[in-house]
Amino acid sequence: MARLAQTPGLTDLQQDILTAVREFVDKEIIPHAQHLEHADEYPEDIVAGMAGMGLFGLTIAEEYGGLGESLLTYALVVEELSRGWMSISGIVNTHFIVAYLIARHGTAEQRARLLPRMATGEVRGAFSMSEPGCGSDVAAIRTRAVPSAAGDGYVINGQKMWLTNGARSSVVATLVKTDLGAESVYGNMTTFLLEKSPGFGETAPGLTIPGKIEKMGYKGVETTEMILSDAVAPASAVLGGPDDGLGRGFAQMMDGIEVGRVNVAARACGISIRAFELAVAYAQQRETFGKPLHEHQAIAFKLAEMGTRIEAAHALMVNAARLKDSGQRNDVEAGMAKLLASEFCAEVV
Structure with a gap:
């Protein structure tokens, strides 16, 4: 049987990257995923292996030490990683979004200072919009930045929620309110690159990561709160700099969300592919009424429906990634x- 979810038009380099990732998933992730998920254990060895393969710098430009690959390549890598264990894709996703934001909207100084260390995985990125009182409704954000008394930075107060990689990150792209006098609430939002030490507790003056949020699933990768209590950020922490970045936070974050949504689709495709692989293997192995399950028409129909859903979802995901890579809205x-x-992932699984 030909493998599902093939992508036409890939370069030899893209094919080589995906082959290497697929082998890594089969050898280093799948055999350990169940134990790590149940134990809620951070996969240190797997993360080290990904760093060694250059996956943290997959889309970062070569001039900053990355591989300079496209969103499509990244999405297909996420699909492969999620085929092994979805939590692994979470470890790289917020990092990827932050690297994308810095590359696309950051100043030359921000790019030169952060991207080389992000490419190696030395610096990890986290992404923060949600709060206890808002998720997708970013207009309801209450975290606020006001100019410091000295006039050389900002003082930030508020509470953020659901930071994937909140503890292990060293830079958090954080969307906050700034009173700039714009008529639209969205014109009064700014993204700050808040730098901190990895770990829990007060990891920078006024910035606290209290601890892990307990979850029913999606374990192994930590999800945290972030408390900002008179946290001071220099003006240079504004994404894009104070001259060009103030008031542009909403547009910047929505740009990042577009690539994040492609990642979510890729995750779902990867999970579906693995479920299909296991279903086919079991249908070939198990026998009832004197023949393998896959020779029963009802089971064959079910497998056909699963495969069709996977192909459709993969095609939409690839199209969205290619649109973004071409510079168009997606x-x-x-x-x-x-x-x-x-939706199809839930049905297939």
Whole structure:
């Protein structure tokens, strides 16, 4: 049987990357995923292996030490990683979004200072919009930054929620309110690159990561809160710099969300592919009424439906990634891919 979810038009380099990742998943992730998930244990060895393969710098430009690959390549890598264990994709996803934001919207100084260390995985990124009182409704954000008394930075107060990689990150792209006098609430939002030490507790003056949020699933990768209590950020921490970045936080974050939605679709595709692989293997192994399960028409129909859903979801995901890579808007297509792939994943699994 030909492998599902093939992507036409890939370069030899893209094929080589995906082959290497697929082998890594089969040898280093799948054999350990169940234990690590149940133990809620951070996969240190797997993460070290990914860093050694250059996956933390997959989309970072070569001039900063990365591989300079496309969103499509990244999405296909996420699909492969999620085929092994979805939590692994979470470890790289927020990092990827932050690297994308810095590369796309950061100043030359921000790019030169952060991207080389992000490419190696020395610096990990986290992404923060959600709060206890808001998720997708970013207009309801209450975390606020006001100019410091000295006038050389900002004082930030508020509470953030659901930071994937909140503890192990060293830079958090954080969307906050800034009173700039704009008529629209969205014109009064700014993204800050808050730098901190990895770990729990007060990891920078006024910035506290209290501890892990307990979850029913998606374990192994930590999800945290972030408390900002008179945290001071220099003006240079504004994504894009104070001259160009103030008031542009909403647009910047929505740009990042577009690539994040492609990632969610890729995760769902990867999980579906693994479920299909296991279903086919079992249907070939198990016998009832004197023949393998896959020779029963009802089971064959079920497998055909699973495969069709996977192919459709994969095609939408690839289309959304390629649109973004071409410089076009992909917000609608990325949302469609996320919706369909997630719904089909639930049905396939």
